[in-house]
Amino acid sequence: MRCFPQNHAPMASGRRQYPFHLIEPKWQQFWGEQQTFRAFNPGEVLPDGHPFARRHNLSGRVAATQLPPKFYILDMFPYPSGAGLHVGHPEGYTATDILARYKRAQGFHVLHPMGWDAFGLPAEQYAIKTGQHPRQTTEVNIATFKRQIQSLGFSYDWSRELATTDPGYFKWTQWIFLKLYNSWFNPDTNKAELIEILEDVMSENPKREWTKGEYGEYVSGLRNGYVLTPTEKRAEFRRKEIDKHRLAYVADAPVWWCETLGTVLANEEVIDGKSEVGGYEVSKKMMRQWMLRISRYAERLIADLNTIDWSDSLKEMQRNWIGKSEGATVTFQIEIPGPNRLSMDVFTTRPDTLFGATYMVVAPEHWLIDNILAAANHNYRVNGQITSPTVRIFGGGSGETVTLADALAKAKTSGVDLIEVNPNVNPPACVLQDYGKHRFYKQEVSKQVKAIEDYRKQVARKSDLERTELAKEKTGVFTGAYAINPVNGPKIPIWIADYVLASYGTGAIMAVPAHDERDFEFATKFKLQIKAVVATTTPKKSQSFDSAKGYFDLQEKVEYFQINEKETPVFSSSLLCDSAEGFAVNSANNEVSLNGLPTAAAKKKITAWLEAKGLGKQTVNFKLRDWLFSRQRYWGEPFPIVWKKDASGNLYHEALPESALPVLPPKLDDYKPMPDGQPPLARAKDWVNLPDGSVRETNTMPQWAGSCWYYLRYLDAKNARSFVGREAETYWMGSRPAVRDQSALTSSTEKNAPTDVGGYRTQGVDLYVGGTEHAVLHLLYARFWHKVLFDLGHVSTPEPFFKLVNQGLILGEDGQKMSKSRGNVVNPDDILVEFGADAFRLYEMFMGPLEMVKPWNTKGVEGVYRFLGRVWRLFVDEASETEFEQAETLTTKTQRREELLELIKLNAAIKDVPATPAQLKTLHACIKKVTEDLDGMRFNTAISAMMVFVNDAITWETKPVSVLREFLVLLQPFAPHIAEELWSKVQSPKSKVRAADGGATLDIGHETLDSLSYQPWPKFDPALLVEDTLEIPVQVNGKLRDVIRVPANADNATVEAAAKASEKVQQFIAGKTIKKVIVVPKKLVNIVVA
RNA sequence: GCCGGUGUGGCGAAAUGGCAGACGCACAGGACUUAAAAUCCUGGGACCCUAAAAAGUCGUGUGAGUUCGAGUCUCACCACCGGCACCA
Secondary structure (H helix, E strand, O other): OOOOOHHHOOOOOOOOOOOHHHHHHHHHHHHHHHOOOOOOOOOOEEOOOOHHHHHOOOOEEOOOOOOOOEEEEEEOOOOOOOOOOOOOHHHHHHHHHHHHHHHHHOOOEEEOOOEEOOOOHHHHHHHHHHOOOHHHHHHHHHHHHHHHHHOOOOOOOHHHOEEOOOHHHHHHHHHHHHHHHOEEEEOOOOEEEEHHHHHHHHOOOOOOOOOOOOOOHHHHHHHHHHHOOOOOOHHHHHHHHHHOOEOEEEEEEEEEEEOOOOEEEOHHHEEOOEEOOOOOEOEEEEEEEEEEOHHHHHHHHHHHHHHOEEOHHHHHHHHHHHOEEEEEEEEEEEEOOOOOOOEEEEEEOOHHHHHHOOEEEEOOOOHHHHHHHHHHHOOOEEHHHOOOOEEEEEOOOOOEEEEHHHHHHHHHHHOOEEEEEEOOOOOOEEEEEOHHHHHHHHHHHHHHHHHHHHHHHHHHHOOHHHHOOOOOOOOOEEEEEEEEOOOOOOEEEEEEOOOOOOOOOOOEEEEOOOOOHHHHHHHHHHOOOOOOOEEEOOOOOOOEEEOOOOEEEOHHHHHHHOOOOOOOOOOOOOOOOOOOOEEEOOOEOOOOEOOOOEHHHHHHHHHHHHHHHOOEEEEEEEOOOOEEOOEOOOOOOEOOEEEEEOOOOOEEEEEOOHHHOOOOOOOOOOOOOOOOOOOHHHHOHHHHEOOOOOEEOOOEOOOHHHHOOHHHHHHHOOOOOOOOOHHHHHHHHHEEEOOOOOOOOOOHHHHHOOOOOOOEEEOOEOEEEEOHHHOOHHHHHHHHHHHHHHHOOOOOOOOOEOEEEEOOOEEOOOOOEOOOOOOOOOOHHHHHHHHHHHHHHHHHHHOOOOOOOEEOOHHHHHHHHHHHHHHHHHHEOHHHHHHHHHHHHHOOOOOOHHHHHHHOOEOOOEEOOOOOHHHHHHHHHHHHHHHHHHHOOOHHHHHHHHHHHHHHHOOOOOEEHHHHHHHHHHHOOOOHHHHHHHHHHHOOHHHHOOHHHHOOOOOOOOOOOOOHHHOOOOOOOHHHHOOOEEEEEEEEOOEEEEEEEEEOOOOHHHHHHHHHHOHHHHHHHOOOOEEEEEEEOOOEEEEEEO
């Protein structure tokens, strides 16, 4: 009989299944004192008694080659908020912990660290309210998180713990920023290079001959560009040129400004026109900002996705975010009044529709608008009005300087006028042009000036929420100017509309309303010409496929779409928009015809033609923009940058030397931003102003900075000389022996990856687990930094995270997202008090597949808790447990109650006897299933396999200790505390099994007590799983009719005969013709009857 | 609108193209108990027929298809969840 003392009875759900409240702290303390889960770097001394050293027969100073293969299992480190952990955090952490323990048992050298992403807005806002330094709040929160995480018994190597707010850490974050600052992206080599190389390219006497042949087009272009402008002051010019190329650069950027938060936000931090943090109003504002040139890596960030093992959906999200599109840039000549032959580039993915481009649209911010407005407002001097003795003639290509008289004569002979377009240069710039025509255009444009200006004002006033509003009506105005369609020559109107984005492509488009829905919508609203130039592949009317020519004869279709080409645009509402690919129609000029060509071929042909004519070229465009890297905040990394003034009073920036790192934030009394929008750091005048007159940068880095490289710091967390030691980096990130590996943790991508000569292959983090919320931002930024560090030779792999898995969201019991306002938040602390950490861990994994979204159900915790109770009772003697419980009630607080666990004896049914074949089969089926499921990260089914084992084993009258010990090794990764406790009881069966009378004492930390954590993982023996008779289902016409028993080695004929002989089967086949019998060996028989 | 994912008992879920619902929750019945809790045993998709069972029919979001055989493969659709969203 079991009774439980009232004062220890847990609440709602009945008596405690087993004394987890004593077992869990006991083993957590043990692991902590023994440093059981410490991982060792190459060159480190392995302590003699350490279980890892003992397992692998290593001690003393050990080189990388002596260490076993590494396995780096990483969790996304948390932001330690004031609210503490919720049940979503430990989901991923439990999964990785199970795998870390599993891999250790398999003999891998496992790196499994944890740290804190501790910079961030909440601590700063708290500081603004209370005046308490963010560091204090942060430390308190970290302590809470650490306590909660440790109470779950995770096997982290705490010696590598880090916090992004620690000066010893962010010193290196700033150092990496300097690396970005001091490098540039060379398109010729497609990688980042030191800025010194660029400086050499730009210098008067380069150390190296930078020629096209030797180095590349881009570099030689830069060199030539420099030589061509000798008039500017060299130092200044060089600085300007070089600063233009740095991976970290300054730009005036339209940024999201949040008044309430007093800071700019990145695009990604603005959700539906509100700040992601707090949901406050945001607006666009031009500000000087630090940017990182991530866009240069767009191609590599997309291409290298193919080399890593992430889920398809995640890769797809990154691909969409980077947004690669292939197409062409096409140059359109602009007809507006003015001196310059203006042309405008557009980007299109459908150059094949160029013949259907009936108007142009530019974004409201487009440079052409300023030219148009200037053209309308400017009054030029013509012919006799020009006073300068000499002029320079542009347009028509010459650019020659001549006397005024010669110029006028030249104009006269050409039958045009001489127009002075820029009197402010010496000699004044003039063009030869028909002033009458010029005046005509000017009048046209002038009519539109007010409309253009009004429209621009209206757009600027709009919030971005309004601008991106769903299904909103298209707006826009005609500019009065025209462009020339380069393929067929007609003048097409240039419009301005906000459905064209300034920030993508060239900020201008050619509109093909017949084949683009947005253009179609706009064209129908403003009654613009619509001209179809693509016929869909679904043949209409009498189209026929001409196999000789290889294309459809689209004659009738052409007729159908033929439209009026005269001055008046024709509009017919019966025309439809079709953006699908098909065959070009209506698309020919004197030199080139696309008619009849399928879209892909048409694209190629027209692009080639454009390139040949110098009218365009093949182009790849990306959605990915450069990364806005500065924030107007206090609680972030200060930039290692100062500002100085040059001789002409212009501000320029300069990096601090590495010796100045870390740059610590100043002490402040007030953490608010300045009223003028300057960051809070600007309040610290003493800090900002340096003795030499230079001024510190007062922006700070965004929270992403610290999380961009923390996985590298774990490798060598205490290194004071380097962000990570080279040897540690190559061991943990770089390589491991190329063993044949069937584990599903190793993806097919990796298995098929070529290995290099040394039999080693590059890896990165072996497994990274975290939430989908970081699918694009953190994971893209970290990949970018890693690639820069790789290019500069600081890390050995091109990608940081080889395999990545997203854990699914855990919903509240009501199936809704957990939130304070819904009141459905589950606090892990409450669950631990009632059921213990092992049950909590087990439940988190038993709920369902890791990646799925699933609702929490506390009743489910009770289920796995009962399972652990059954495990416990499988091992222990119930009478002795009752004794223990009684003793425990009498214990005073000062006594070590853990020692009372000694009173609990092993179950008398556990004996050191050989296992029966049936018992071995049960065990080995369990080993097989758990092993395979862990490799496939199917934790839920692995747990159910262990339940099956226990349900069977608990019925055995005699329980062989050897079987139970192996089971504990399987259980250990999932429920490490109870497994260790039971292990300590069965570890030396000769003495302990009979300890019921002896009373041997357990001494925590005693040398002879080996932690279960490094016990070798059991191997299953397939021979033990072989059945001698099989149950074979028999179907008739695919329907199950009987199950027969046959010897396992029976051949097909025997099985078929047995199946036909079955009485039940006979009922269904009697009197019918057997058409076919399918016998699947060892599986099934299906008899097909007529 | 586009991209990705998911639809199986009352619930969480499981099933290399081969006995659908393992394992667990909840539920019901029983044993133990003065009683409860805890524990142990038994049951269970729906329908039909039964005193009960057996037998039978139907059943994995909907509709088609491939196959001796489909939860699983193919096509079309529907619903829900997540991401992106005027990206030319």
